[in-house]
Amino acid sequence: MKVKNLTCLLFSLCIALPSWAKSIPKTATMDIEFVIPNIEASIYARPYVAVWIEDKQREPVRTIQLWVGEDEWLKDLRSWWRKVGRNDRAVVDAVTSATRPVGQYRFSWDGLDQQGKRVEQGDYTFYVEVVREHGGRNYIRQKIQLAEEGFNIQLEPTEETGLITLDYHL
Amino acid sequence: MLNKKISTLVVLCSVVAGGMLSSVANAHPRWVLPSHFTISKEGGDWLAFDVTASHGTFVLDKPAGAESARIIMPDGREERPDAVLRGKRRSVFDFHFTEEGTHRVQINGEPNYVTNYKVGKRDTNKRMRANKVERATLLPEGARDVTSTLNYTRAETYITVGKPSEKPFALEGKYLELQTITKPADIVATEPVRFQLFFNGKAQAGVKAEITRDGILYRNQQDQIDVVSDEQGFVDFTPEIAGRYILKASHRAPVANNPLADKMNASVHLTFEAILP
Numbered sequence: 307m308k309v310k311n312l313t314c315l316l317f318s319l320c321i322a323l324p325s326w327a328k329s330i331p332k333t334a335t336m337d338i339e340f341v342i343p344n345i346e347a348s349i350y351a352r353p354y355v356a357v358w359i360e361d362k363q364r365e366p367v368r369t370i371q372l373w374v375g376e377d378e379w380l381k382d383l384r385s386w387w388r389k390v391g392r393n394d395r396a397v398v399d400a401v402t403s404a405t406r407p408v409g410q411y412r413f414s415w416d417g418l419d420q421q422g423k424r425v426e427q428g429d430y431t432f433y434v435e436v437v438r439e440h441g442g443r444n445y446i447r448q449k450i451q452l453a454e455e456g457f458n459i460q461l462e463p464t465e466e467t468g469l470i471t472l473d474y475h476l
Numbered sequence: 477m478l479n480k481k482i483s484t485l486v487v488l489c490s491v492v493a494g495g496m497l498s499s500v501a502n503a504h505p506r507w508v509l510p511s512h513f514t515i516s517k518e519g520g521d522w523l524a525f526d527v528t529a530s531h532g533t534f535v536l537d538k539p540a541g542a543e544s545a546r547i548i549m550p551d552g553r554e555e556r557p558d559a560v561l562r563g564k565r566r567s568v569f570d571f572h573f574t575e576e577g578t579h580r581v582q583i584n585g586e587p588n589y590v591t592n593y594k595v596g597k598r599d600t601n602k603r604m605r606a607n608k609v610e611r612a613t614l615l616p617e618g619a620r621d622v623t624s625t626l627n628y629t630r631a632e633t634y635i636t637v638g639k640p641s642e643k644p645f646a647l648e649g650k651y652l653e654l655q656t657i658t659k660p661a662d663i664v665a666t667e668p669v670r671f672q673l674f675f676n677g678k679a680q681a682g683v684k685a686e687i688t689r690d691g692i693l694y695r696n697q698q699d700q701i702d703v704v705s706d707e708q709g710f711v712d713f714t715p716e717i718a719g720r721y722i723l724k725a726s727h728r729a730p731v732a733n734n735p736l737a738d739k740m741n742a743s744v745h746l747t748f749e750a751i752l753p
Contacts, residue, residue, distance in 0.1 A: 376517070377516055377517050377518050378516065378517040378521060379516070380516035380517075381512075381514045381515070381516035384751045384752050385752075385753075387514070387516055388661065388662065388664075388751070391516065392514075392516065392636075392638050392639050392640070392661070393639050395518070395638065443752065445752070445753075
């Protein structure tokens with residue numbers, strides 16, 4: 307009986323937990339520096355880029371950037387299309403912007419999810435998927451912890467991406 | 477002169493026999509290959525399909541017909557492709573996909589019947605294209621161990637426009653059928669996949685399926701994945717490498733109360749892609 311009670315208590319605690327969960331601070335922002343590297347190629351096309359955040363359950367939280375051309379090729383961002391794009395055309399329309407040339411870019415995430423709600427503190431994953439016609443694909447994952455402490459993470463260059471810097475600050 | 481005549485006759489005979497044999501043997505698995513499996517273009521897009529029968533995975537060979545091709549729309553209704561062309565090594569058709577959801581493209585065969593029997597002093601195995609009714613007048617005297625088999629093959633693939641459908645397609649309740657428990661658009665290399673096999677509308681245990689990846693010509697081994705369905709008809713496997721695959725499932729079983737056959741040999745040839753993780 308006691309054990310059962312304890313289990314019940316633990317269970318209800320677990321269920322109740324989300325309501326205790328704290329949002330990240332209002333001032334919390336993640337600045338992202340992103341480089342499209344110069345690639346020597348006989349046929350060079352600007353890459354398609356998706357940058358997004360998923361939560362611990364691997365559910366998409368927010369698409370931060372989406373640089374694409376015609377939507378016919380959205381599916382070539384294989385992972386982003388499967389996890390985010392195909393499920394919500396409104397998100398696609400809301401975040402799509404044009405492809406970018408070689409260069410260094412800086413953008414920020416305001417800590418809000420796709421519905422405009424501040425996300426809870428906890429473990430998340432930062433994703434970048436880059437595909438280029440006549441070129442390759444890179445799919446970059448980085449676990450991050452969003453809480454009340456800042457961090458600065460550098461992600462090493464890949465074939466299709468230069469140095470990526472994540473700066474989470476309050 | 478006589479020699480030449482005889483040799484011509486021999487050649488002719490062997491050609492006829494060979495032709496009959498290959499049509500009876502039906503040994504080349506029939507399959508369909510779409511140009512793409514996923515459509516992200518708003519408003520839909522055209523896709524092209526190749527249909528052939530061959531021994532190699534995605535090696536075009538025989539001009540299998542595609543006149544029976546049907547597209548099962550997300551709401552379950554059937555559509556036909558606009559035009560089907562039959563080439564020397566494959567048939568082709570196009571279809572304009574405009575509705576959101578999962579579509580099944582199927583090129584189902586007609587049931588065909590083969591009768592096997594033994595004859596002569598040496599128990600020679602023979603076969604002919606005949607069902608139980610037809611065989612009565614065709615079997616030679618003294619034929620024994622006579623069985624007629626109904627062969628039926630489904631060649632199919634799935635196309636997903638935008639968001640995949642939640643509801644699986646209804647079963648026809650005949651022959652061998654496959655339901656994709658893992659949605660076709662969610663098959664990812666290194667992740668587990670589950671399908672379910674049904675025979676005459678019921679989940680069927682013991683169905684054997686072999687799964688081979690594209691590019692068989694350019695590697696030494698088939699790298700085949702072999703699976704057998706469990707008590708609930710489920711088959712589970714993990715495609716380790718991204719690419720296009722054919723799953724060939726087949727099931728043999730005796731059939732009762734069928735005026736045309738004693739046994740059934742039913743197959744499903746499913747083409748799918750495992751996307752990059």
